[in-house]
Amino acid sequence: ACGNGGGSGDTAAEDQNFDGELLFTGSSTLAPTISQIADEFQNEFGTWDQVDDSLPAETIQISVSTGGSGAGAKAVLDGTANIGMLARHAREEEREALEEYQEAIIGMDALLMAVNQNNPLGQNRSEITAEEVQNIFSGEWTHWNQVDENLPEEEIVLLVRDVGGGAHGVFQNAMMGEVDVTETAIEVPSMTGLVDRLMNNPLAMGYASFGVAEMHQDDLVAFVLDGVEPSLENILDGTYPVARPLVLVWNGELNPAEAAFMEYIKSEKGIQILDEMGFVPVQ
Amino acid sequence: MFYHRLEKLFATTVRACTVVAVFILALVIFLIFRESLAIFQEVSVKDFLFGAEWRPVSHHPRIGLRPILAATLALPLVALVLALPMAVGAALFFAYLCPGPLRRPLRSLIDIMAGIPSVIYGMLGLVYLIPLMENLFSMSSGDSLLAGGVLLAIMVLPFMISVMAESMEAAGSQYLEVSKTLGVSHLYMLRELILPLSLKGMIAGAVLGTSRAMGETMAVMMVVGNSPLMPDSLLGRVKPIPSLIALEMGSAPLGSQHYHAIFGAGFVLLMLLLGINLLFYWLRRQIESRGEVS
Amino acid sequence: MKEGVKKHWKDYVLQSWIYASLLVVMAAAAFIFGSIFIRGFSAIDMEFLTASPQGRPLGSEGGIFPAMMGSLALGLISTSLATILGLSVAVYLFLYNQSGKIDAFVRLIVQCIAGIPSIILGLFGYTFFVVLLGFGHSLLAGGLTLSIMIFPVIVINTEKALREMVAHQIMASHALGVSKSYSFFKLVWPARKKDILSGILLGTVYAMGATAPIILTAAVVSASVPNSLFRPVMALPYHLYFMAAERISMENAFGTALVLLSMFFIAYGISFYLFQDRKEEEK
Amino acid sequence: MTQAIAIKNWHVHYGKTEVLKDISLEIPEKKITALIGSSGCGKTTLLKSINRLTEEEPTATTRGEIQLKGTSIQSLPLEILRRRIGLVFQTPTPFPFSIKKNMEYGIRYHEKLTAKEEVMLIEEKLKMAGLYEEVKDRMNLSAVRLSGGQQQRLCIARSLTLNPDVLLLDEPCSSLDPKSTAVIEETLRQLAKEVSIVIVTHNMAQAKRIADYTAFISNGVLVEVQETEALFQEPKQEETRCYLEGLIG
Amino acid sequence: MTQAIAIKNWHVHYGKTEVLKDISLEIPEKKITALIGSSGCGKTTLLKSINRLTEEEPTATTRGEIQLKGTSIQSLPLEILRRRIGLVFQTPTPFPFSIKKNMEYGIRYHEKLTAKEEVMLIEEKLKMAGLYEEVKDRMNLSAVRLSGGQQQRLCIARSLTLNPDVLLLDEPCSSLDPKSTAVIEETLRQLAKEVSIVIVTHNMAQAKRIADYTAFISNGVLVEVQETEALFQEPKQEETRCYLEGLIG
Numbered sequence A: 001a002c003g004n005g006g007g008s009g010d011t012a013a014e015d016q017n018f019d020g021e022l023l024f025t026g027s028s029t030l031a032p033t034i035s036q037i038a039d040e041f042q043n044e045f046g047t048w049d050q051v052d053d054s055l056p057a058e059t060i061q062i063s064v065s066t067g068g069s070g071a072g073a074k075a076v077l078d079g080t081a082n083i084g085m086l087a088r089h090a091r092e093e094e095r096e097a098l099e100e101y102q103e104a105i106i107g108m109d110a111l112l113m114a115v116n117q118n119n120p121l122g123q124n125r126s127e128i129t130a131e132e133v134q135n136i137f138s139g140e141w142t143h144w145n146q147v148d149e150n151l152p153e154e155e156i157v158l159l160v161r162d163v164g165g166g167a168h169g170v171f172q173n174a175m176m177g178e179v180d181v182t183e184t185a186i187e188v189p190s191m192t193g194l195v196d197r198l199m200n201n202p203l204a205m206g207y208a209s210f211g212v213a214e215m216h217q218d219d220l221v222a223f224v225l226d227g228v229e230p231s232l233e234n235i236l237d238g239t240y241p242v243a244r245p246l247v248l249v250w251n252g253e254l255n256p257a258e259a260a261f262m263e264y265i266k267s268e269k270g271i272q273i274l275d276e277m278g279f280v281p282v283q
Numbered sequence B: 001m002f003y004h005r006l007e008k009l010f011a012t013t014v015r016a017c018t019v020v021a022v023f024i025l026a027l028v029i030f031l032i033f034r035e036s037l038a039i040f041q042e043v044s045v046k047d048f049l050f051g052a053e054w055r056p057v058s059h060h061p062r063i064g065l066r067p068i069l070a071a072t073l074a075l076p077l078v079a080l081v082l083a084l085p086m087a088v089g090a091a092l093f094f095a096y097l098c099p100g101p102l103r104r105p106l107r108s109l110i111d112i113m114a115g116i117p118s119v120i121y122g123m124l125g126l127v128y129l130i131p132l133m134e135n136l137f138s139m140s141s142g143d144s145l146l147a148g149g150v151l152l153a154i155m156v157l158p159f160m161i162s163v164m165a166e167s168m169e170a171a172g173s174q175y176l177e178v179s180k181t182l183g184v185s186h187l188y189m190l191r192e193l194i195l196p197l198s199l200k201g202m203i204a205g206a207v208l209g210t211s212r213a214m215g216e217t218m219a220v221m222m223v224v225g226n227s228p229l230m231p232d233s234l235l236g237r238v239k240p241i242p243s244l245i246a247l248e249m250g251s252a253p254l255g256s257q258h259y260h261a262i263f264g265a266g267f268v269l270l271m272l273l274l275g276i277n278l279l280f281y282w283l284r285r286q287i288e289s290r291g292e293v294s
Numbered sequence C: 001m002k003e004g005v006k007k008h009w010k011d012y013v014l015q016s017w018i019y020a021s022l023l024v025v026m027a028a029a030a031f032i033f034g035s036i037f038i039r040g041f042s043a044i045d046m047e048f049l050t051a052s053p054q055g056r057p058l059g060s061e062g063g064i065f066p067a068m069m070g071s072l073a074l075g076l077i078s079t080s081l082a083t084i085l086g087l088s089v090a091v092y093l094f095l096y097n098q099s100g101k102i103d104a105f106v107r108l109i110v111q112c113i114a115g116i117p118s119i120i121l122g123l124f125g126y127t128f129f130v131v132l133l134g135f136g137h138s139l140l141a142g143g144l145t146l147s148i149m150i151f152p153v154i155v156i157n158t159e160k161a162l163r164e165m166v167a168h169q170i171m172a173s174h175a176l177g178v179s180k181s182y183s184f185f186k187l188v189w190p191a192r193k194k195d196i197l198s199g200i201l202l203g204t205v206y207a208m209g210a211t212a213p214i215i216l217t218a219a220v221v222s223a224s225v226p227n228s229l230f231r232p233v234m235a236l237p238y239h240l241y242f243m244a245a246e247r248i249s250m251e252n253a254f255g256t257a258l259v260l261l262s263m264f265f266i267a268y269g270i271s272f273y274l275f276q277d278r279k280e281e282e283k
Numbered sequence D, E: 001m002t003q004a005i006a007i008k009n010w011h012v013h014y015g016k017t018e019v020l021k022d023i024s025l026e027i028p029e030k031k032i033t034a035l036i037g038s039s040g041c042g043k044t045t046l047l048k049s050i051n052r053l054t055e056e057e058p059t060a061t062t063r064g065e066i067q068l069k070g071t072s073i074q075s076l077p078l079e080i081l082r083r084r085i086g087l088v089f090q091t092p093t094p095f096p097f098s099i100k101k102n103m104e105y106g107i108r109y110h111e112k113l114t115a116k117e118e119v120m121l122i123e124e125k126l127k128m129a130g131l132y133e134e135v136k137d138r139m140n141l142s143a144v145r146l147s148g149g150q151q152q153r154l155c156i157a158r159s160l161t162l163n164p165d166v167l168l169l170d171e172p173c174s175s176l177d178p179k180s181t182a183v184i185e186e187t188l189r190q191l192a193k194e195v196s197i198v199i200v201t202h203n204m205a206q207a208k209r210i211a212d213y214t215a216f217i218s219n220g221v222l223v224e225v226q227e228t229e230a231l232f233q234e235p236k237q238e239e240t241r242c243y244l245e246g247l248i249g
């Protein structure tokens, strides 16, 4: 709970200003997890005074919205959300724009180079090199037989996140450098949507969030990248190159309600849910 | 006396609201324009409209609307080509062939179809149309200009039918009886009298339908793939302005170049549609003034 | 030849064209309504209508109650505002304005507002209501944005209803030396209220079905039942979009679509009934 | 002869077409004056000018002066003017309410009466319009269910509730059967004892039967006005003669 | 005297109101028969009955028989019947096409003519309707730009293109100026040499001028029919006399 610095005389005034409703906005990767935690939180306590008796007896109400990591940073910036969810590091501009930038890294995720389980390449091998990935995503190679002569001459259907997605920037920086992703790629507005399309199209290739891919292990093939397996350990120790943090950002001091919920996210319960959702919690 | 005193208040309210309504349009145009102004300080209008690439957040940002603009125009065009013949045919039916008792239920059905929210159309497109396209054209992925066009055609069809049937009735009903006295058949009358008379009504329906299609967001966004490519093939993927706004606006940081570029695109779309509406207004005036002569 | 009807080949072409078009339209209608009813019906049960979204990812289980309430709230707010504005404009044109030029001008403006695409209204709502006026991502901002969208519909429908008012009756009322507000409240409104109301109702459902204007102004993926004007809300169309585009649950997407569509049918039913009633009266 | 209304050099344009050209005409008090003329010559427009209903037509512009008992109608507040000058239209225009509500409509706006006074006033005016006996037992019947003739008399009665000095009637019998017509004509003759009446009619016989004076308008111009007898017997103008003989219109 | 049309015990209801009651009337061949009667008495309905346009009114029901030259009109195919019986309405109803197209409309449906035959037919009929000289140099002018009288004559000519045996005219001159009226009256007199004509008119003078026979209808009942002269001089029925003296309607 928050510090009880204020004298008890102020409680009435505090009650008046107390804001028991929180809005989280941002990463579509992170949104399901946060809403899951929020759901548990609401079910467990119901009203704020149950969380901490210095808080008033107002109903706990936590809303979660998505729009991509960019939208999360922006919402905090324009004041439309309490806390932004980012599935990447905050950009320099974003940090600068916020007067009192604050953040908490709650977990790690990685982007897996993934194809459908019936994909010709996926059935042939389990490894891919960074150079191949770059050739495919830059549009250099447009057909599967260019990746490997034995494969049929069929179009590579590329699935990427729209520019608002955290994955977009992370992938760009880690894999593409200065080279642009080809315009022919299909932009999908969320990670779950991207993975779903991947599961339904044998000719598709895309980058899948580790967490989301976990849930659909049987339908996807995730490649070993340059000899590094996308495993929990490799992601945590940074050997797997396309890893990204899951960050919550806000501006200034947390208010009592925000602080109380933040505490909960970092608690045993929060960590357990994060883990269940396929992410790698960090303390 | 209550109503003597009310009159002033009522008249003032009514007038004030009308003024407010007029100002809403000005405000919308002004604000969208103001927010897009900054982009034209970095990119020339010409480069903005006709630049070949839209990569607002690349390492080397390029802000060119050409493929987006082309898609914005191509989508309603495809929809129009598909919907127009059917709209005219069905409108003829509703205006002049529909048996009396079926008239109102069927017209209501058309009205309801015209009012179905576009997300519902988008969802149906996603679930049924895209797989269908993949099978029909053995595409590796069904998202395409054609899918968007087909979906838009289905969406604007009821709307166009309803506009056209109304104007066909208005244009032809006064001549029905005369035509009958000349002993000609119903079909003869339809093709020799009603069709030529409804020409302007059909154009109006087509224009209105096109303008609807051009501004449509949700349904289109769900089936066109949203790749900023030139629409050089019906089976290619495209990204029109409404999709661009809906997809990118959420994440463009307030005040960034990307943010202003999105407003710039929005302003272009707004101008396009206002232009079409002015055209329509002019057309309708033509039709009405013709009505007076006869 | 039956009844001496001579058929030209053009008649056959015309006839087949008309009936082919009709067939396409009817087939589309049957398909749209059929698929939504069949698939939607199996998704709907008591829980779906009364619970909040649950499951992981969020929305794959549970219900849509907050979204229904959110949509109703958005419909209510936008309708009340748009009605004040729309009725005023229609009444002004019908009773007060005496200049043909102003009449044409106002009509043109209304026509133009009707022509603004909903996504642009969303952009406008975001800059004006959300950021400039500081309403934030909220029910109020969304309601205001939607009210701009439906106000032309209400003007046009009200105008239609007023135009059916016999011009002579209005003149007769003027001839009795009463004021215009008296004419409106004592003559026009009692005589035409059913038509006006049904026109307004159609505006309401139009607002409740719109997605693009509320993405940037009001809608979130998860929120409680609306209880404040300054809070974001869930809304049926946005929830539907979220379910379908992110492939969270097609079943629930269809269920949501059916609920949305049912609202349409109810509204049309009411306006159909009002209309019927009036026809009876006139006999 | 005192005048109820004096029209002086009156012009009306609809948009650019002049439909009334320099009309000067005096309406005598407590008499019936008939306006005749072919369709579209401007009779209705003249009536509308008198109680300023032309102002409600978006495209109409007017010039000249009209006086009500010596005062310019422009200087009178609209409500007072229209109270003093009633107008009944060609097609009966009952409001789609009950007979009672139709009668109350004008009263309630202009006056504060007790329920009893109101009932009495309504009764009196319905009697003046010769409708009372037919409707007294069904005052709550919707007015649109009355026959055309009854509707028209209701409209006359409704105008009378405001105790007007002048009553303008625009072809009040054109859509009525002969019997209703006869009743209304009788009603008007009775009313003329107290009210100045102007009636537009396309029926020469009717003008002959009830009007004290008759004015003939052609194409927006007042051709002549005379005592009715005289006008029909010996019109001063050639144009009037042609019209009366059925050569025109 | 042979009859073009024989109407026997003809009734028409609109919904529940009977607007024509037991009409029996014979229309002589190659003569002009005028129908007179007050507004709403059923004149138009009678004309519509003759070429079965009443069937197009959803609420109309009919009883009785009408014969065209001895054959029941019910037994004739609709298209043939309407070809043989033309109908011209009160308001001129040209299609908003060129004069030429207006004339071609009926011809092209019913007949297969060479271009030359067609031109000649159109010319002939325009001459019959007394319009040819006025329009021969501008056959491609839009018909709606013609004056009212010219439009009405065009409608007559258009009906004539089908070579009808009978021509029905519903107040063809009511919206026309005296000069146009005179031209059309002359046209009808000429036409009567070849075609049987029925004309509805509210203008007694017109009936006197052109009709051989006149029938008076009142409230859906045929009151009397006589040679025109006789009817106007010595009407057999009291009701007719009243009507002619302007006491009713």
Ligand SMILES: Nc1ncnc2c1ncn2[C@@H]1O[C@H](COP(=O)(O)OP(=O)(O)OP(=O)(O)O)[C@@H](O)[C@H]1O
Residues within 6 Å of the ligand: D014, D015, D019, D037, D038, D039, D040, D041, D042, D043, D044, D045, D046, D057, D059
């Ligand atoms: N609101 C209007 N706008 C434009 N023109 C009008 C309007 N009202 C009437 N007119 C025109 O003004 C002329 C005179 O009309 P008015 O109604 O006064 O004629 P009238 O003598 O009453 O004819 P009728 O006997 O047919 O009632 C007509 O040519 C008519 O077309």
Ligand SMILES: Nc1ncnc2c1ncn2[C@@H]1O[C@H](COP(=O)(O)OP(=O)(O)OP(=O)(O)O)[C@@H](O)[C@H]1O
Residues within 6 Å of the ligand: E014, E015, E019, E037, E038, E039, E040, E041, E042, E043, E044, E045, E046, E057, E059
């Ligand atoms: N389609 C219809 N439905 C119901 N009633 C009708 C219809 N057409 C005409 N009537 C009624 O039938 C009666 C006769 O109408 P009709 O048109 O035959 O009269 P008319 O003698 O031609 O009158 P006018 O001289 O005014 O043209 C009228 O009372 C009219 O209201």
Ligand SMILES: [Mg+2]
Residues within 6 Å of the ligand: D043, D044, D045, D090, D170
């Ligand atoms: Mg008039």
Ligand SMILES: [Mg+2]
Residues within 6 Å of the ligand: E043, E044, E045, E170
């Ligand atoms: Mg008639």
Ligand SMILES: O=P([O-])([O-])[O-]
Residues within 6 Å of the ligand: A026, A027, A028, A029, A030, A067, A068, A069, A070, A086, A087, A161, A164, A165, A166, A167, A168, A190, A191
């Ligand atoms: O989690 P995202 O930022 O990629 O939506």
